[in-house]
Amino acid sequence: MADLGQEPLIAEARMTTTADDDHVGPWIEQIVAMDPPVDDLPTVVVAHSAACPRAPLLVSELLARDWPIRTMLLVDGRFPDGRPFTANPHYAKMLDRMVRPDDYLPPWPRWWGSLVEGLVVDPEARNLLLAEAAPIPRAWFDQGCPVPDLPPTVGRGFLSFGPGYAESCDQAFDAGWLTMRLNGDHLHQMIAPDAVAATLLAMVAGMSCGRGLPEPDGFGRDRGDQS
Numbered sequence: 001m002a003d004l005g006q007e008p009l010i011a012e013a014r015m016t017t018t019a020d021d022d023h024v025g026p027w028i029e030q031i032v033a034m035d036p037p038v039d040d041l042p043t044v045v046v047a048h049s050a051a052c053p054r055a056p057l058l059v060s061e062l063l064a065r066d067w068p069i070r071t072m073l074l075v076d077g078r079f080p081d082g083r084p085f086t087a088n089p090h091y092a093k094m095l096d097r098m099v100r101p102d103d104y105l106p107p108w109p110r111w112w113g114s115l116v117e118g119l120v121v122d123p124e125a126r127n128l129l130l131a132e133a134a135p136i137p138r139a140w141f142d143q144g145c146p147v148p149d150l151p152p153t154v155g156r157g158f159l160s161f162g163p164g165y166a167e168s169c170d171q172a173f174d175a176g177w178l179t180m181r182l183n184g185d186h187l188h189q190m191i192a193p194d195a196v197a198a199t200l201l202a203m204v205a206g207m208s209c210g211r212g213l214p215e216p217d218g219f220g221r222d223r224g225d226q227s
Contacts, residue, residue, distance in 0.1 A: 015134050018103045023140045032061050042070035052077025060148040071155040071204050079168040085141040099138045107133035119185045155207035161188040
């Protein structure tokens with residue numbers, strides 16, 4: 001993003017523990033405690049993967065603190081519906097098979113065996129990914145997150161990589177969000193960061209031109225596919 005003239009703020013949210021009853025609040029609080037952008041520049045909130053269902057609540061809290069949020073973009077994650085991840089019984093069973101005696105799950109890249117090695121072939125990038133991942137409390141996935149109504153001044157978009165979150169992309173489209181697809185895997189931002197960043201910026205620009213911003217009869221609608 002910096003190479004494209006943007007000033008990214010990378011959230012380093014606190015990981016909760018098994019002693020925590022709330023696994024959403026601490027995550028939100030640490031992010032909203034960050035210093036807001038300088039000069040009140042319009043801000044885009046981008047969430048990937050498991051952060052996606054919690055993004056609307058984060059945006060709502062940032063707006064309450066006068067952050068100039070312009071757009072919310074979800075990337076290859078579940079469409080926000082307020083339900084916990086374990087509302088899907090197949091997902092719950094998968095987690096239960098991996099849970100350790102201390103009620104933690106292994107770091108998420110370890111869930112998929114050698115799959116991550118195939119997705120992130122560059123060893124330096126892969127080692128960085130593995131080093132940053134930490135064990136996750138099993139209860140983290142049992143907590144839903146409210147989905148507040150955001151003001152019409154906040155544009156909404158969804159970017160998917162491949163078929164993994166096609167259903168969420170369709171939900172976003174049906175909700176009137178601006179949607180795009182890039183051919184890639186779940187960690188495509190590590191494989192083709194320039195292409196992903198350029199696509200996100202193009203989506204923001206499209207909303208600025210009225211594609212994806214709320215209109216009196218609903219959101220602008222667009223479904224795009226890119227290679």
